[in-house]
Amino acid sequence: MTEIATARRSRITPEREAELYDAVLDLLREVGYDALTMDAIATRTRSSKATLYRQWGGKAELVVRAIRHSKPDAANDIDTGSLRGDLHAVIKLEDDCTHEQNSALMRGVAMAMHNNPDLREALRALLIDPELSDFHQMIQRAIARGEVSADCPALEFMLHMLVGGFATRMLLDDQPPTQDFLISYLDAVVLPALGVDPRA
Structure with missing residues (x-):
């Protein structure tokens, strides 16, 4: 491309x-x-x-x-004062209907990406890298607040965990990702892996 x-x-x-x-x-x-x-x-x-x-x-x-x-533009403006609050707010930017539509759409695009280098390049430059930057800022704030240790080994895999929960919901459960599912997944899997108590 x-x-x-x-x-x-x-x-x-x-x-x-x-x-x-x-x-x-x-x-x-x-x-x-x-x-x-x-x-x-x-x-x-x-x-x-x-x-x-x-x-x-x-x-x-x-x-x-x-x-x-x-996609909503507000993700880079979210700062609730806690990592849990920030991540929950990101999920709530889209309702369940939109999560379902986007999940199906991204599955199809992800499959096509493997055979289309121009699509892969565009996704990286226009979608993935900007979202990575937003999440990086979110994590840096959490580190600065003392919520997450800078040397936490799970930090490197945070986005992999988030994408995995979203992408595999239909594959494993034959159900679309919903706000309730994604929030439960965050609290049970992602936040504990980062050393964050979801009850705090």
């Missing part, structure tokens, strides 16, 4: 951009990443392919930006 486009000039209004992203996600849910084409996106959104390529460079960046747009 060519370098992620960060300096393209937008000729699309925010309202039109949001409408287009919604349509891309609808198509993605209908046909999956591999079968999704720029022709189909252009038809669904009543856009020209030239406009789509000029604005987003290609399918991978357009899809990942659509996913990013659908």
Whole structure:
């Protein structure tokens, strides 16, 4: 994939951009990443392919930006005064219906990522790295407050634990991840591994 486009000039209004992203996600849910084409996106959104390529460079960046747009922006502003409070607040940013939709969507994208290096690059640059940065800041605050030891061996695997609980809920239990499940998982698994008493 060519370098992620960060300096393209937008000729699309925010309202039109949001409408287009919604349509891309609808198509993605209908046909999956591999079968999704720029022709189909252009038809669904009543856009020209030239406009789509000029604005987003290609399918991978357009899809990942659509996913990013659908996620709440408030995670980097969360600071409840405790790690448990911060993590619970992140989970509560999305309701159960949204958790279920996002879980199914991300499973499909994760499968496609293995055969599409451009998709993997876009996911890393536009979605994963920014979220890692938010969680890193959250952890640094917890360390500064004395909640978590800086040398806790589980810190390295915190995000693996979080993603694992979210991703395997459907695989193991044939149920979507819900707020109640994710909060219980945090309190029973993630926080104890970090040395945080969930009852505190």
